[in-house]
Amino acid sequence: MSNINLLNYITKYEAAAGYFDYKQISMPQYTEFNILNLIKIIFPEGIEESNAHTVDFEQTDHIVPQGYRLSIKPKSIKVTYNTLSGAAYSLITLKHLAMQAENKIPCGEYIDEPTFPVRGVLYDISRDKVPKLETLLRLTDIIFELKYNQLQLYVEGLTFEYECFKNYLTEQGYLTKQEILTLQEYCKQRFIDLVPNQNTLGHMAPWLAIDDFSPLSKNPEGELAFGVLQPSATLDPGKPESRQFIKAITEEMLSVFNSDNYNVNLDEAFGIQTGEEYSNWVAYMESLCKIYDKNMLMWSDMLNTYPEIKSVLPRNAVLLDWGYEADYPFDMECKILAKEGYKFYVCPGTSAWRSISGRTDNMIKNTDNAIVSAIRYGAEGIIAAEWGDCGHWQTYPIAITGIAYIGLCAWSGKPLNRSVLTGYLNDQVYGDESKQIGDLLYDLGNLYLDDELMLLNGTFAYHYYCMGIASKEQKQSYIKALLDWMIPYAERFEQEGEKEIVKYLKAPLKENYSKQLQFIENQKSKIQKLHLNCGDKKTIIFELYLTAAMLEFSLAIAIYIENPDKSMLMEMKPALEEIIVKFRKNWFERNKSGGLEKSMQNLFEIKNQIENALSSL
Structure with missing residues (x-):
């Protein structure tokens, strides 16, 4: 039992005598199509179907959406679920139990449900690294097994196939619409909402560096950010041409995505000079979201610059409270958002960018801090941010360490010790028979x-x-x-x-x-x-x-x-x-x-x- 890390991040386990031998697992031949499809996705190696099966499924409204119950006896397993996503998560748990228990699964009642209804990953595809489709499919598999249910691909500049601006695209420098559609279907089968995401006010430097778009700049001479004069990166919200431009790229991106959500970002708009100017642009973006029937997601950091706007932002928007240091004041910020009545997510980070090998301790403390504040003030979701600032030099496994820890915490709602994270990386992500890679990545990150x-x-x-x-x-x-x-x-x-x-x-x-x-x-x-x-x-x-x-x-x-x-x-x-x-x-x-x-x-x-x-x- 001491080797079963999973017991640290499920909601409740009621132990019973005996073990179920996973080698005897078999599914009923009459399994409905949706469940059968889940089995094929989660167990690609296949599971025997038999009339004398050992696993049964029951749907009920008495379990919360996404939740499940595994009743495990020496000769049988019963899966009880509400939504199909809950059935999927139960099978993932069963798979992980078998691996961690070396096929001898302890009997008992495994009762589990997510702490937060939304658990997402934001993956930067715009700071130089544009991943291949197969890389994104592999990432999707990993986050599905971590029970994430949202994925955002951060677009800043020309890393999406904008056909209306095709002449400005760089060869092999963007995701095609067909790749998005393929990924979207792959995500759908795994209950992951692929959310369109692009910056629509600040972080526009890639566009504004192009001569044809530079007249849209709020500050052509540059803008001060982090103590340094930076190239112009903020659109001029007062120009009609800026609105026309953002409407064009919004319409094109949303034509591909089926999600009900749209992250318009609106963060770090350093060129904006008044709260009124900013809030007017937010209102415009809200009107676009209404046109396309999308829920608007946006970062909340500009509230720190212009606290007077906290009472005028759209009440139906979801505000994303981000901060990436161990001692970031999530508590104070979440308290304000909750007091104002906003829906909000809390967004810690992987701490991998600008690091080479990560910052493990910072990532863990940042995440634990975020989870506590999110629970205390009623956040509806947790988003793990994996940025690619300054060349996106961190390699893939360095990023996955933070994504794994944040995912485990977003589901369980509690901090987890080192052995839980390293064990998960060893067994579920890399299948490391030496049981070393989890500790290696953890230590490299420190x-x-x-x-x-x-x-x-x-x-x-x-x-x-x-x-x-x-x-x-x-x-x-x-x-x-x-x-x-x-x-x-x-x-x-x-x-x-x-x-x-x-x-x-x-x-x-x-x-x-x-x-x-x-x-x-x-x-x-x-x-x-x-x-x-x-x-x-x-x-x-x-x-x-x-x-x-x-x-x-x-x-x-x-x-x-x-x-x-x-x-x-x-x-x-x-x-x-x-x-x-x-x-x-x-x-x-x-x-x-x-x-x-x-x-x-x-x-x-x-x-x-x-x-x-x-x-x-």
Whole structure:
């Protein structure tokens, strides 16, 4: 029983004597079509059908939607459910029980239902990485087994097949409508709502960088974001042409999706200058949603900038409260949303972006914090955000760790210990006979805990690639620029009683390069011992080695900055060239080619820096 992690994240288990031998499982020959289809999806290896079957199904209204009850006896299993999704989740639980119990399933009553009716994943397909269809299908399989029921593919710019703007699309740089339709049907069979998602006010830089669209910019000269003047990224909501443009891309995207929902985003509109200007645009987007009979989803962060708009936003919209740090003030924000009577979801993140190997502890604390506040103030859903900021450098398994933890918590409504997450990754995601990959991914994601300084929204492993072959003075200036926006941002947390985040941003720098290098070397030796049984096992192993190599090279940059040495540059040059080759190979394995060169810009820049430095010495 101690090995059955699943008992930590189901609602209730009432134990009974004995075991059911999973090898004796068989389904009734008269099973209705819908249940039969579920069996084929969840058990692709097949299950015997027999008149002398061991599994029976019963539909009842006495169980909540999506919930189920498994009554397991030594010679029989009874599945009781309300909605078909509940039947599907019961079969997933049965499958996981068999795996974790090594086919000897403990008898008893397994009573389970979700804490939140909506449990979703937001997956960034716009910051350079546009995944292949097979990558998205694999992701869908993973989140289905985690009992997620919503998937959003974040579109920023031209990563959807806009036929009305076909001339501006980049070859292999977008998802086609046919791919969306195929994915949508695949999701439907797994009770996952594929929700259209595109930014419609801020984050419009890819569009506004095109000459034909630049007149739509609110601030052509650029806009201040995170302490730095950034390229223009906000539409001018006062121009009729902006409305016409957004109506065109909305109409085209919604023509493909069957979902009742539409995420219009509306976050980080840094170019907007008044709350009235923002709320007027929100009203326009609400009118579009009404035209197309969609429920509007939107981020809630602009309430922090313009608190006066909290009473005028559409009451039928679903507000998405996002924050990605361990001590993010979800409690205060959820309290406001609940008091104003809004429907809302709470949105923690995987903490994988801008990190190389993740930030495991931050992701877990961020999620636990979000779940507590969501329950306390009546949120209707949890969305796991997997962003691709700054090149989308995290490899696929690094992202999956956070998606798995958030999914388990979104269903169970409670924090889970390390062994539950690592066990799930070992057994359900990767089928690792060595039982090592869960701990390996968990620990790789905590390399940042030995960074010189704890940063927001990223790690030094990523930031050294931005610094490049810099001097000590340039490094100090780079860090100062980061802290100049991070500390004021974090002081908002401090004002709400969470002082820890400000404390570690102001801590003195520490140097742990040797310790981190030794840790990475130890993890590489563990990769060799993995014995995975998943369809993409070779790619997973390749990605783990690539992650380790990128971490090592980041530390090489750090060491060189402290002690510039020609011989070290000579060693770094072939190491970087190998990373570039492997980065490219892995990209083509999972993603379309569009966006690759842009994602690799920092790698190419460092390569040029090394070559120039060697030629001048």
